[in-house]
Amino acid sequence: MNIIVSGGGTGGHIYPAITIIRTIQQKVPDAKFLYVGTKRGLEADIIPKEGLPFTTVDIQGFERHLTADNILRAGRAMVGVAKATRIVHSFKPDVVIGTGGYVCGPILLAASLMHIPTLIQEQNVVPGITNKILSKFVTKIAAGTEEAMKHFPADKVVFTGNPIRSEVLSAQREQGAAAFGLDPKKLTVLISGGSRGARAINLAMIGVLKNAAPHPEVQFLHVTGKRGYQGVLDGLKQAGVDLASCPQLLVKPYLYNMPQAMAVADLAIFRAGATGLAELTARGIPAILIPYPYAAENHQEHNARALEEAGAARMILDRDLTPERLSSVLTELLSEPDKLRAMAKASRAMGRPQAASDIADLVLAIAKK
Structure with missing residues (x-):
């Protein structure tokens, strides 16, 4: 079986793709994969390190108004579609999977027009423009949230949840605490603004950690991102x-073992990217969410609001974030164990730990057809 997978630009599109690939490999060990991305995206660095065959299509997203650069991008898009068609024709896939990013457009469109089964994996509550367009052509859509289903044709969309790495579920609290020199019996707060960090969260956390320094009963693991670490x-x-x-205050520039950090976390302070939220809910970790305000279609705020309405999280908008506001919400949650337990229960209820397997089964089902 030959399978093309495409997703690019950010880790939120790439890591779900890798998880789907690894899950299919467990079910069909002799499956052959080709990953299609761009030269500019993170996938150009990540995918070859995963040992997966990789090729590129030169395409960029369009700006929202007419510019000379948009005309150049339109030219590249036409060339990209032609190359995508050649890639599909040469590899002869049985099925094509897209996990998001502009690069998915030409690959999934080419495959659909060649009557090859295709699947979109949509992570967010509000889909981006590329997936909205592709939904008219593809065979199936695997929705990461129930709220996203209303944006797609009812006869094509299936609610699966978002795929998460198996190690997120297998990591144990004691092992996680030992990895960071933390006490597994103490309340632990995990803070992360994503792989590149978040300046607003980092600035607010300076005040929070100052307030927390005299109180060793709560541990903080703050992942700043490499660019924000020294600041x-x-x-x-x-x-x-x-x-x-203050051994209870741990500040790190980056974590290569985030699953272990999640294993020891009783509360998380996160952005609201779909992949991070899928991992938090799979483990049932309550959260304070600060959505990235410039995400496409403002999807992070929509993601965060869905968790808040379910009782699994509290949301603070980026423009409202201050050390005082964050400290206040933290103090409230950490001082009320019943409230924290209720949030954890609500978070766990939203989790879909079996999502990767369900998506893999859906892929294999449409490939057989």
Whole structure:
């Protein structure tokens, strides 16, 4: 069986694709894959390291108004569609999967026009423009949230949840605590603004950690992102916080073992990307969510609002984020165990730990047809 997978630009499109590939490989060990991305996206670095065959199509998204650059991008898009057609014709896939990003457009469109089964995996509550257009052509859509289903043709969309890495579920609290030198018996707050960090969250956390320094009963694991790490260290120093004398305050630039960090977390402070939320809900971790305000279609706010309405999270908009506001919400949740337990229960109810397997089964079902 030959399978093309396409998704690019951000980790939120790439890592779900990798998870789907690994799950299909468990079910069909002799399946052959070709990953199609762009030269500019993170996939150009990540996918070859995963040992997967990789090729590129040169395409970029369009700006919202007419510009000279848009005309150049339109020209590249036409060339990209032609190359995508050649890739599909040469590889002869039994099925094509798209997990998001502009690069999915030409690949899934070419495959659909050649009557090859196709599937979109939509992670967000509100789909992007590419997937909305592709939904008219593809065979099936695997929706990461129930709220997203209303944006797609009813006869094509299936609610599966978003795929998550198996190690997110298998990581144990004691192992996670040992990996970071934390106490597994203490309440632990995990803070992350994504792989590149989030400046607004980092700035607010300086004040939060200053307030937390005299209170060793709660542990904080703050992942700043590599670009924000030194700024946070400098800010804490200026605030009079000596991290060496506060072992309960752990500040890291980046984590390669995020599943272990999640295993020890009782509460998370996160952006509201779909992949991160899928992992939090699979483990039943309550969260304070600060949506990235410039995400396409404002999808992060919609993602966060869905969790808040379900009782699994509290949301603070980026424009309203201050150390005082974040400290207030933290204090409220950490001082009320019953409220935190109720949020954890609501979070777990939203989780779809079997999503990757369900998506893989859906892919294999349409491939057989």
